[in-house]
Amino acid sequence: MAKLVNCLILPLLAALAVVLLPSSSKAQPPPPKSQLEVLLQWKQSLANQSILSSWVNHAHDIKNSSTPSTSSPCNNWLGISCNKAGNVTGIELPHKGLQGTLELLDFTYFPDLLHLDLKLNRLTGSIPPNIGVPSKLEFLDLSTNSFTGSLPLSLANLTKVIELDFSRNSVTGELDPRLFPNGSSPGTTGLINLQRLLLQDTMLGGQLPSQLGNLKHLTILALDNNNFSGQIPTSLGNLINISYLHLNQNQFFGPIPRNFGNLSKLTDLSLFANQLSGSVPKEIGNLSSLVALHFTQNKFTGHLPQQVCQVAGTYGYIAPELSYTMAMTEKCDVYSFGVLALEVLMGSHPRTLISNLTSLVDQGIQLQDVLDPRLSPPTTQKIADELSSIVNLALWCLRADPKSRPTMHVASELLKMQAGEKKSNQ
Ligand SMILES: *[C@@H]1O[C@H](CO)[C@@H](O)[C@H](O)[C@H]1NC(C)=O
Ligand SMILES: *[C@@H]1O[C@H](CO)[C@@H](O)[C@H](O)[C@H]1NC(C)=O
Ligand SMILES: *[C@@H]1O[C@H](CO)[C@@H](O)[C@H](O)[C@H]1NC(C)=O
Ligand SMILES: *[C@@H]1O[C@H](CO)[C@@H](O)[C@H](O)[C@H]1NC(C)=O
Ligand SMILES: *[C@@H]1O[C@H](CO)[C@@H](O)[C@H](O)[C@H]1NC(C)=O
Ligand SMILES: *[C@@H]1O[C@H](CO)[C@@H](O)[C@H](O)[C@H]1NC(C)=O
Ligand SMILES: *[C@@H]1O[C@H](CO)[C@@H](O)[C@H](O)[C@H]1NC(C)=O
Ligand SMILES: *[C@@H]1O[C@H](CO)[C@@H](O)[C@H](O)[C@H]1NC(C)=O
Ligand SMILES: *[C@@H]1O[C@H](CO)[C@@H](O)[C@H](O)[C@H]1NC(C)=O
Ligand SMILES: *[C@@H]1O[C@H](CO)[C@@H](O)[C@H](O)[C@H]1NC(C)=O
Numbered sequence: 001m002a003k004l005v006n007c008l009i010l011p012l013l014a015a016l017a018v019v020l021l022p023s024s025s026k027a028q029p030p031p032p033k034s035q036l037e038v039l040l041q042w043k044q045s046l047a048n049q050s051i052l053s054s055w056v057n058h059a060h061d062i063k064n065s066s067t068p069s070t071s072s073p074c075n076n077w078l079g080i081s082c083n084k085a086g087n088v089t090g091i092e093l094p095h096k097g098l099q100g101t102l103e104l105l106d107f108t109y110f111p112d113l114l115h116l117d118l119k120l121n122r123l124t125g126s127i128p129p130n131i132g133v134p135s136k137l138e139f140l141d142l143s144t145n146s147f148t149g150s151l152p153l154s155l156a157n158l159t160k161v162i163e164l165d166f167s168r169n170s171v172t173g174e175l176d177p178r179l180f181p182n183g184s185s186p187g188t189t190g191l192i193n194l195q196r197l198l199l200q201d202t203m204l205g206g207q208l209p210s211q212l213g214n215l216k217h218l219t220i221l222a223l224d225n226n227n228f229s230g231q232i233p234t235s236l237g238n239l240i241n242i243s244y245l246h247l248n249q250n251q252f253f254g255p256i257p258r259n260f261g262n263l264s265k266l267t268d269l270s271l272f273a274n275q276l277s278g279s280v281p282k283e284i285g286n287l288s289s290l291v292a293l294h295f296t297q298n299k300f301t302g303h304l305p306q307q308v309c310q311v312a313g314t315y316g317y318i319a320p321e322l323s324y325t326m327a328m329t330e331k332c333d334v335y336s337f338g339v340l341a342l343e344v345l346m347g348s349h350p351r352t353l354i355s356n357l358t359s360l361v362d363q364g365i366q367l368q369d370v371l372d373p374r375l376s377p378p379t380t381q382k383i384a385d386e387l388s389s390i391v392n393l394a395l396w397c398l399r400a401d402p403k404s405r406p407t408m409h410v411a412s413e414l415l416k417m418q419a420g421e422k423k424s425n426q
Helices: 002-025 035-045 059-064 153-157 210-214 234-238 258-262 282-286 306-312 330-346 351-355 357-363 381-397 408-425
Strands: 080-082 088-092 115-117 139-141 163-165 196-198 203-207 220-222 227-231 244-246 251-254 268-270 275-279 292-294 299-301
Touching: 210 234, 234 258, 258 282, 381 408
Parallel strands: 088 115, 115 139, 139 163, 163 196, 196 220, 203 227, 220 244, 227 251, 244 268, 251 275, 268 292, 275 299
Antiparallel strands: 080 088
16 A cells, blocks of 8 residues: 555656756746856956956965965956955946946945946946945946936935936936935935936936925036926025036026025036026026036027126126127137137036136146047147147136136137147148
8 A cells, every 4th residue: 555655656746846847947047146256247248358357256266375365356356346344345447348238237236335437338228226225325427328228216225325427328217206305304215415416418308306406415417418398496596505507408498596596606507508588587696606607599588697797707608699788808708718628628518627727727737637538538649739738728718817818819829820830740
């Protein structure tokens, strides 16, 4: 009897095993065990791994070494930094030609990550939904890649992030209000510590949530060249520390909020190429720190407040139809030229550069600080020298004190001389 039962049960178990085993072998490969393995798996997924040649697993060398060192990404791996506990705190690989996705860079394995800088690569796919898991993150720059999809809501978890830059990607969708601090219960969720938010040249659109105005530490808000629409939220007038506000090249309509006159630290306000209307509030004349103002290609009526030029002593670029009542001094023109020349060379508005000009000139500004990082550097010394003299001329035109700027005549003579030299050298 027992034998009979065995005879029946064994085949039954075998049959069950046949049924059960394939389903367990169909399961995903076992999850990676360490930060090292996650990083190596991500490396394996990239098209060109030569730049990451320092990312190797030395574990198999241990037997060979008299002082066996545990293999760790903290041992001189390019772009990886760690804390004393041996946990990864930084993944910083800007401008390295990385090609691939972030699919295998599982952020749940990097709870201590503080810095993530992957700007200027050729990364595609979506921004991983678990990007919000390393909740200590302070710096997050994925700019100038080819990321698509929408901004993951888990970003709202990053309450420590100071700078967030997703500029120059093909991300789509709208800015979810839940990404930002909630006015009625502030200080708990959202990007509450954000100081610099840069979303330039993306495919984001829709209305700006008024919660943006709860980012009270914000100094830079760059939302230019997107598809944002609707009115500019009045709440942006609460951003008392903001110095750089770019909303240009969107679909904004309606008036400039009157309370923008409260933004006493604003140095650079750019609203050009929108559908803004109404008169420019006279409170804008209160903005005594303004050095650059860019209002063209809107539907404003009336004149710019007289004070704008008088108080700032200067301005960036102003629509001809708005400036005709003002005395356009040559020094104002030459300033605009300076801004424009630097903008062309840098590939973006010279924002912080302008506010820091004095200290930078004192330190001796380097050409590579100014040139557009997306272009290859000058190939010959002669080209580098020519660019240097244009940079120097632009910086001269941007001096804070109008009296110490060259006249437009002198500036154009200097440019002509350079062009002449170039011709005679060829
Ligand atoms: C891979 O990267 C190296 C170093 O960055 C570069 O020299 C090489 O041209 C790249 N190869 C390909 C196929 O992209
Ligand atoms: C041991 O290390 C030496 C030098 O680092 C290397 O030349 C050798 O091939 C290694 N041997 C093994 C078995 O890995
Ligand atoms: C991070 O460090 C802690 C010790 O501080 C350790 O317990 C933990 O396993 C580490 N995490 C990872 C993912 O390596
Ligand atoms: C938010 O951060 C916590 C750790 O502080 C983490 O456990 C959680 O998974 C994160 N949530 C999201 C949606 O990323
Ligand atoms: C803000 O918080 C309040 C109460 O905590 C909640 O009722 C409301 O839905 C929140 N608003 C947003 C936009 O999250
Ligand atoms: C505004 O800036 C000043 C000076 O940098 C700083 O002391 C202050 O804490 C900032 N305020 C906020 C709300 O971030
Ligand atoms: C821009 O937004 C408008 C709605 O405001 C929409 O109709 C249009 O398709 C969007 N354009 C792009 C290029 O996303
Ligand atoms: C901001 O500006 C508005 C309108 O210009 C004014 O009524 C308000 O009192 C100002 N708020 C602060 C905090 O200065
Ligand atoms: C702001 O501008 C308005 C109108 O130009 C003026 O009445 C007001 O006193 C100014 N406020 C400050 C704080 O300068
Ligand atoms: C501008 O100057 C301040 C103070 O000198 C400095 O802390 C900051 O890093 C400078 N910013 C840039 C972009 O150079």
